[in-house]
Each structure stands twice: as structure tokens, then as C-alpha cells.
Amino acid sequence: MSKLLNLATPIPVAENVEKLMDIVTDTFSSQFRFIQNNGADLMDFVTSTLTSIPPYVFMLIVAVLAFFATGKKFGLAIFSILGLLFILNQGLWDQLMNTFTLVMFSSLIAIIIGIPLGILMSKSKVVEEILKPILDFMQTMPGFVYLIPAVAFFGIGVVPGVFASVIFALPPTVRFTNLGIRQVPKHLIEAADSYGSTFTQKLLKVELPLSKATIMAGINQTVLLSLSMVVIASMIGAPGLGREVLSALQRAQIGNGFVAGISLVIFAIIVDRLTQSLNKDKSNGGK
Amino acid sequence: MGKIKIERVTKVFGKNTSQALKLVKQEKSKEQILKETNATVGVYEASLTIEEGEIFVIMGLSGSGKSTLIRLLNRLIQPTSGDIYIDNQNITNLNKKSLQIVRREKMSMVFQNFALFPQRTILQNAEYGLEIRGIPKEERRLKAEKALQNAGLLSYKDQYPDQLSGGMQQRVGLARALANDTEIILMDEAFSALDPLIRKEMQDELLELQANLQKTIVFITHDLNEALRIGDRIAIMKDGKIIQVGTGEEILTNPANEYVRSFLEDVDRSKVLTAxxxxxxxxxxxxxxxxxxxxxxxxxxxxxxxxxxxxxxxxxxxxxxxxxxxxxxxxxxxxxxxxxxxxxxxxxxxxxxxxxxxxxxxxxxxxxxxxxxxxxxxxxxxxxxxxxxxxxxxxxxxx
Missing domain, CATH: 3.10.580.10 (CBS-domain)
Incomplete structure (x- = not known):
């Protein structure tokens, strides 16, 4: 009976996690502060640079990019111009640039961390066994939860937003890089080995080029996931379109919410199609 | 002496290798070892000497261990026991670096399914071995172009492999090996994926090439006619063991056992029977x-x-x-x-x-x-x- 009663008293998981977080926060507080300050400065600078570009010039650049990336077709280019004109018309241009910076930074960081992790995972069975459950954990955990350590480490603002987005968006790049490299046909690996390739030569000349399409698909997923994190990150003070959605939600302004939401969707479509067609373009060139 | 020499080389696949190896030393059969230890013996105490300048054919049915054996020669597969010598250098326990040097300088390999890199042009494929060795760009391009010219493929040098037919792809595979200019060429069922006409053509080309270059060629095949056509000497494998080694003549007239004889049944004897x-x-x-x-x-x-x-x-x-x-x-x-x-x-x-x-x-x-x-x-x-x-x-x- 007493044992059963013991079971009924909760194990202090929450307390311990909190203690752990406190320790981490205290130990690395100066580093976190450094990242927070400099990161915020850097991103502010990028955003202000982006907003200083006249919107029409920006649209033109995007349209030209879309035109060539899709193989000289007008579809995406026209959609981009119309979509961006709508966002500009609704007075959300600055917000859009903030979102753009946030997505760009979190995607870049996720890719920089994710690809080497994926390579490591594809080369070592042990690393794969360790990383797989962690990636599963990261992907099933609701995105909101990442806001808690983000706030604990970095306070509020754009830097914790990026931090939460990176964690949320990282898994696809890691997974697809691993998958892509493991899918390189065995006889090509043998050919590379039989001519005496070193680890790096094999990676750069055979494995990465041949898994490029798969890795690019992973990167595309990562970009879209980090974009979907924008709204959530706005709850801890990250600026951008997400903040408009959030404030519309808080004030029950259905119309404003709809406009901000549509703007996000437009931006997402442009980003998605652009990264996808970049991928197609490259894999065709390789054949 | 011999250019390539292997001594009592065994390869066991599976987890229980040390125990399986003990049974190999006790000369238990492959099936029995599989039953007792759940390990598969790929190559079973094989010993061979391959002389410089000969075309040495290793033949056997699928599962006879011939593809494993050729991969032991450049250690794409690590032997479980035994010694492998290339030019009297024991390569069995070389570290990664030294092994890479041996692979770069001593031998090139041609594969059954060509194994050309799809993202590289024909020229870039032919250059691969030289590129890996760090040969300057101009020099390696000249060498690769010469190899492609000999193969009659220079005009295709800017194409990609999947734009070429199977026979042409394998010519590129061969050119890649020849551009590397190593003394040993390993050919793993190199012509098996080609249709009979092209295959015969390639065999002739190989013989012609060999007359000029005098490489040491180790050639794997499951086709006895091919073995007899191109092999200076032939080794017949079964269940990972080498059953008989000899010239085509010797094997035809004096098969070592029933298994070798059964191979000979489908050979068109008139082609190989001499006066x-x-x-x-x-x-x-x-x-x-x-x-x-x-x-x-x-x-x-x-x-x-x-x-x-x-x-x-x-x-x-x-x-x-x-x-x-x-x-x-x-x-x-x-x-x-x-x-x-x-x-x-x-x-x-x-x-x-x-x-x-x-x-x-x-x-x-x-x-x-x-x-x-x-x-x-x-x-x-x-x-x-x-x-x-x-x-x-x-x-x-x-x-």
C-alpha cells in the first residue's frame, strides 16, 4: 500500500527541469546576452537595409529571380509582383521585411547546423541511432514549447524567435541530408573508393552532388517550417507579419487577421516555389 | 613472385566471424558453417598468384564469391584472414592513407553497371582517378582526352553518362581506368550487362588493347565462353573456393572435377577445340x-x-x-x-x-x-x- 502511495506522489520532473534550466541560464548568461545583443543588432541592420530598398525595386528583383528560376516562365514572376503589391497596398511592407529577415536567419542557421549533422548521421550508425529519437522528439514537441527556453535564455525579441525557429525547423534538413547521402548508389561509392578518394573527396565530389536534390527538398521543408514558426515566435516579441496576426487575434479583429494571414500565405508561396525551382534547376543541370 | 598474390584469404560475412573462421580452418563446409554460426563464408581460403601482363579470369556462378574476391584485391572488402600482396607489398593491414595510395597508384577498377558519376561529363568521369591524385588540371585533361580518343569517344566528352548507350558507357568506364594508367586493372563482370554483339566487340577491343599495353588484368565473369576468349589463365570458383586454375586449354581438356565439367557443357567446343x-x-x-x-x-x-x-x-x-x-x-x-x-x-x-x-x-x-x-x-x-x-x-x- 505504501508503495502505491509513493507512486501517487508526483516525481519532481518539472522542478528538476526548471533547476537545470536555471543552471544553464546562469552558467552561460554572458554568452546568451552577447548573442542576444549582437544578434538583435545584426538583424535590425539587415531589416533596415531591406526596408531601405524601394519596394518596387525589391519586387522587380524577386520577379526577375522567379522568372529565371522557373525556367523563363512568367507564372511565378507575375504572382510575386501581384502578391507583393497587395502586401504593400495593405501597409504591411515593413512587417514583411521583418518576417523575411527572421525566416532568412533561422533557415540559414538551421541549414548550417543541419547539413553537417546529417552528414555525420549518414556516416555513423551510432550517431544515427542517437539523433533519430532526438529529431523525432523535436518534431513532435509543439512549437510553443520552444518559446520557454528561448525566453529563459534570451529574454524577448527577435533573437529568441530565431532560436525557437531554428530548433523547430532543423529536423528536415538533418533527415534529408542523411537520407540523400545514404541513397547514393553503392557502386558509385565503390567507384570513388576504388580510385583512392579520401573522405572529403568522396563527400564533395560524389556524395553531396548526388544527394543535392534530396538535401534541397529538406532545405525547402526547413524554410517553410521556420516560416510557420513566425506567428508563434511573435508571442515572445519577434516582429513581423506574425505580430499582426497575433494582435488581430487578441483584439478579435477578424479582418486584420485575415489580411495578415493572407500576406503570410503569399510570402510562403513565393518562398516555397522559389526554393523548389532552384532545386529542380540544379538537378536538371546535373543530368 | 607474381604481380598479385593472395595467400589463404578468407572472408566471412556476418556477426560470428571468429567462430566461423575457426570452422573454416577445420575445413568445414560452407553450408555447415552457415548452419552452426549463421555466418556466410564469401571467400574460402583462396590462394592465387597472378603474373604481370596476363589477363587472369576468375569465373564462377553468382554466389561463388568471385565478386568478393576481386574486391578483396583492393580491399573494398576487408579480408577476415589471410594475406594479399600487390608487387610484393602486403596490403592486408595497410592503414587508410597507405591504402589510398595503393588504390591510386597501383590499380583501377571497371564495374559491371559502369558506375559512372551521373553529374559529371564523360571527360570529367575519365578524369576522376587523376583528379583524386591531384594531377594538375591541364595534364589530367590531356590524359583523359587521350584515353577517350582511344575509346573513340572524344566527341562525346561534354555529354553526360545517361546520354550514352550501355556499350559506350562501359567504354568510358574502361577509359576512366586507362586514363589513370595503373599497372593493374580490375574488371568486375565488366561486359556482363552488355548485349552479346557489343560484348564480343568489347572483348576484341580489350584483347587489342592488352596487346599494346600489357597490363595485368583481373577479369571476373560468369560466362565461360568469355573466359576462354580473353583469359590467359582462368580460375574457377565455387562456394568461395578456387577449384581449378589453368589455361582455357587445360581446363577444357582436363576438368578438375564434376563441377568444372558441368560448366563446360554449354561451351561451344568447336570454338576452343584445337587440332x-x-x-x-x-x-x-x-x-x-x-x-x-x-x-x-x-x-x-x-x-x-x-x-x-x-x-x-x-x-x-x-x-x-x-x-x-x-x-x-x-x-x-x-x-x-x-x-x-x-x-x-x-x-x-x-x-x-x-x-x-x-x-x-x-x-x-x-x-x-x-x-x-x-x-x-x-x-x-x-x-x-x-x-x-x-x-x-x-x-x-x-x-
Missing amino acids: ENAMIRPMTIQIDHEGPKVALQRMKEDKVSVLLAVDKARKYLGYITANDALNLAKSGEKSLKSILRNDMPIVEPSTVIQEILSVISDSPTPVAVVEEGKLRGVLIRGVVLESLASEKNGGVDNE
């Missing part, structure tokens, strides 16, 4: 001492109508017929020299039967097999055709 294999002992008459009566007596005894005439040193002179000998005997003349005929076809012992089938069947007389003037044997139509036919219907009974 030496098909000839029989000739009925001769020593023309310096023996006269018409002896000749007639011998013909009667052996039930033949023709005798081949030789001198004391068994030098071939011609032949005599029964009719002539009879007339001569009636006339009382003693010397056979007057009735000697000279119109019998003569072939060398190494002549392939296929090439002289029409001669044999058209000639009214048997065909003499003569080497450096000396009579070695005789080809008789009936016997030659019979041996060809019996081989096609399963030569086992005949041997």
Missing part, C-alpha cells in the same frame, strides 16, 4: 625401311586405306593409299617412294577446329597435324565431328 585436342594417333609407315607388303599388312590390321609416310625422324613426307600399294606389290618394286602422294591438307596443332571444319569435311583424305615438319597426329572427319557433337549433347559421358 591437337581432336587428333588421333596416326597410322604411319616408315618409308626408308618398310615396303609395300608391310604397308598392306598394316592397313589390313588397322582397317584403314591410307598410311602416313614418315622418315626415321618422324618427319612428315606424304601418304600412300591401299590401291597404290597393291599395284606396287604386284610389280615387285620394294621402295614406296614412287607411290608417295602429297596432296593431304596439313594443319598446325594449335589451329582451332572451327576454322578448319570445311577443310576436314571437304578433304577426301584425313588431315595431317604437323608441327615443325614432324607428324603429330591426324584428324579424321568422323572422329572430329563425333567429338563436337557429343560435347554439345553434354560431354560428361564422353570424357
